[in-house]
Amino acid sequence: MSRIRLLPDQLVNQIAAGEVVERPASVVKELVENSLDSGACRIQLELEAGGRNRIQVRDDGAGMARDELAVALQRHATSKIASLQDLERVASLGFRGEALPSIASVSRLQLTSRCADDDAGWQLQLDGGRPLGEPSPSAHPVGTTVDVRDLFYNTPARRRFLRTDRTEFTHVQELLRKLALARFDVAISLRHNQRDVLNLPACIDSLGQEQRLAKLLGAVFVEQSLRLEREATDLRLQGWIGLPTASRGQPDLQYLFVNGRAVRDRSAAHAVRRAYQDVLFKDRYPAYVLYLEVDPTQVDVNVHPAKSEVRFRDGRLLYDFVFRTVSEALAEVRPRSAAPVTPVPAPTEAWPLRGDARASPAVGRLALGEPAPAYQASDKPVASVLPGVAADEAPEAPAVPPLGYAVAQIHGVYILAENPAGLVLVDMHAAHERIVYERMKLQYQAQGVQSQALLTPVSVAVSSAEATLAEEQAEVFAAVGLELDRSGPETLLVRSLPALLPGADAARLVRDVLADFRTQGQSQRLSERLNHVLGTMACHGSVRANRQLEPAEMNALLRDMERTPNAGQCNHGRPTWTQLDMAALDRLFLRGQ
Numbered sequence: 001m002s003r004i005r006l007l008p009d010q011l012v013n014q015i016a017a018g019e020v021v022e023r024p025a026s027v028v029k030e031l032v033e034n035s036l037d038s039g040a041c042r043i044q045l046e047l048e049a050g051g052r053n054r055i056q057v058r059d060d061g062a063g064m065a066r067d068e069l070a071v072a073l074q075r076h077a078t079s080k081i082a083s084l085q086d087l088e089r090v091a092s093l094g095f096r097g098e099a100l101p102s103i104a105s106v107s108r109l110q111l112t113s114r115c116a117d118d119d120a121g122w123q124l125q126l127d128g129g130r131p132l133g134e135p136s137p138s139a140h141p142v143g144t145t146v147d148v149r150d151l152f153y154n155t156p157a158r159r160r161f162l163r164t165d166r167t168e169f170t171h172v173q174e175l176l177r178k179l180a181l182a183r184f185d186v187a188i189s190l191r192h193n194q195r196d197v198l199n200l201p202a203c204i205d206s207l208g209q210e211q212r213l214a215k216l217l218g219a220v221f222v223e224q225s226l227r228l229e230r231e232a233t234d235l236r237l238q239g240w241i242g243l244p245t246a247s248r249g250q251p252d253l254q255y256l257f258v259n260g261r262a263v264r265d266r267s268a269a270h271a272v273r274r275a276y277q278d279v280l281f282k283d284r285y286p287a288y289v290l291y292l293e294v295d296p297t298q299v300d301v302n303v304h305p306a307k308s309e310v311r312f313r314d315g316r317l318l319y320d321f322v323f324r325t326v327s328e329a330l331a332e333v334r335p336r337s338a339a340p341v342t343p344v345p346a347p348t349e350a351w352p353l354r355g356d357a358r359a360s361p362a363v364g365r366l367a368l369g370e371p372a373p374a375y376q377a378s379d380k381p382v383a384s385v386l387p388g389v390a391a392d393e394a395p396e397a398p399a400v401p402p403l404g405y406a407v408a409q410i411h412g413v414y415i416l417a418e419n420p421a422g423l424v425l426v427d428m429h430a431a432h433e434r435i436v437y438e439r440m441k442l443q444y445q446a447q448g449v450q451s452q453a454l455l456t457p458v459s460v461a462v463s464s465a466e467a468t469l470a471e472e473q474a475e476v477f478a479a480v481g482l483e484l485d486r487s488g489p490e491t492l493l494v495r496s497l498p499a500l501l502p503g504a505d506a507a508r509l510v511r512d513v514l515a516d517f518r519t520q521g522q523s524q525r526l527s528e529r530l531n532h533v534l535g536t537m538a539c540h541g542s543v544r545a546n547r548q549l550e551p552a553e554m555n556a557l558l559r560d561m562e563r564t565p566n567a568g569q570c571n572h573g574r575p576t577w578t579q580l581d582m583a584a585l586d587r588l589f590l591r592g593q
Helices: 007-022 023-039 066-072 085-089 097-107 156-160 165-182 206-217 219-223 266-274 317-331 428-447 464-472 473-477 508-519 526-541 549-561 582-588
Strands: 042-048 054-059 107-115 123-127 137-140 143-149 187-192 195-200 227-232 233-244 254-258 288-294 333-335 366-368 406-411 413-420 420-425 453-460 484-487 493-499 578-581
Touching: 007 097, 023 042, 023 054, 023 097, 023 143, 042 165, 054 195, 054 473, 066 107, 066 123, 085 473, 097 464, 107 233, 143 420, 165 187, 165 254, 165 578, 195 206, 206 219, 219 227, 219 233, 233 317, 254 266, 266 288, 266 317, 288 317, 288 453, 288 578, 317 333, 406 549, 413 549, 420 549, 420 582, 428 526, 428 549, 453 484, 464 473, 464 484, 464 493, 464 508, 473 484, 508 526, 578 582
Parallel strands: 042 187, 254 288
Antiparallel strands: 042 054, 054 143, 107 123, 107 143, 123 137, 187 195, 227 233, 233 288, 333 366, 406 413, 413 420, 420 578, 453 493, 484 493
């Protein structure tokens, strides 16, 4: 090997570019973040050939003076930090001072800027990182323009790794989407190949924010999402979470911002996923745009070259806070009070999303609100006769409850109800399954699931492995109201069942619970395993299809739905009800056409 020596600055910058500049989208990220850090209120972005031939970013930020231009293009030159204390609580998007010199080293770059105190701007040109003379005067408004041409022209191997112009532009679009979601207060525009692609005005109120969301993510996301906001000590979480019925086929609409920075964080993502576990259909993913604000001293943003990952000092606290906030927001979803329901509009064309943009159908218009009061189906309170549905003495109720009153039952499966908005259809088994499940969870949290001893123990034939599992986890099964004894190598005796499930098929219930418990595995948290077990039991204890219900029973079920958390979905994530308003009914029969 040759002797140890210092590398030339040009080569050092090109090596750094390998970490910072992967593709045109990387250049856009660094330049737009610099604009945001400069206090820009408007950012204009123009590209040619997906950014391969040209990337221009113009802003109206603070700008730079003449003598700062050359300094800004040197490595580790920055105005954003000056000490270790600044680094430990950095709030800017960029801070390493590597972006501009790295980009300049693999392109032909022109930097033009003007400060508010200067009468004119100044311009500096570079070729492959080498200045082409001194800064020269240039007419320019207050702010900065960075013009990057011929990316990777002097590193042909890197240029060959670029994809098609369309692919590279798609990456830019996704990157710009994140930046636009992070800063609603900044106007952003985009042109590609002399064509206007995006024009987002600045917005500070909720209406403007939702309009930007609809433009970037689609109107369906806005219509089918909940706004949440919660604060705790040194933590604040706000944003939008999609209703379970608006889930997606892949996690392509999940955005998390920490102190204004778009990041990937497995812990926070898992916390959100877990919050949806009781209401999401299998193989579906929630949609969300969440903003987490943390004390800067509690988060390390200097753990990834592209600053796309962070590390939290107290990850456990953050996980619990995110999980609790999202799960409580979902649990507060209730049918709206008796008011006309606006139908969800057909999906509008949003700024293109990568991957599968198909969401599940919108089912039921739901809203955050307080639990609905108990309602009655006649002049007297109705006692529920569904298994596990308790009778309530109802206070004086509004004229018509949110889900209306039952008028018929269809094929022993669906309840047909009428409310002021129009027609309500309810899957009675799915709805009652959720009601029983939520009650079992509450009972378990309070005192463990109460059991009811069987007059005659039921013998259940199982495999040897299942019998062993029942023995090993006897305390866990007892906690959910199942008392099991092993009476042989492949035989269990069921001595008690949960009190909320009278008349359940003991043998079938035990086999399914054992299979469910075994599938979840021992690595899962106990609470998660128990929730799956409770869900399985609730399914078997719910009113079955083809059972004929009296009007009082149907109305009692509707009232219980209005009081039950997560009542919009069954335990498996399937919808429990849907609303057809009068306008939708009129369209079905071509009325008014």
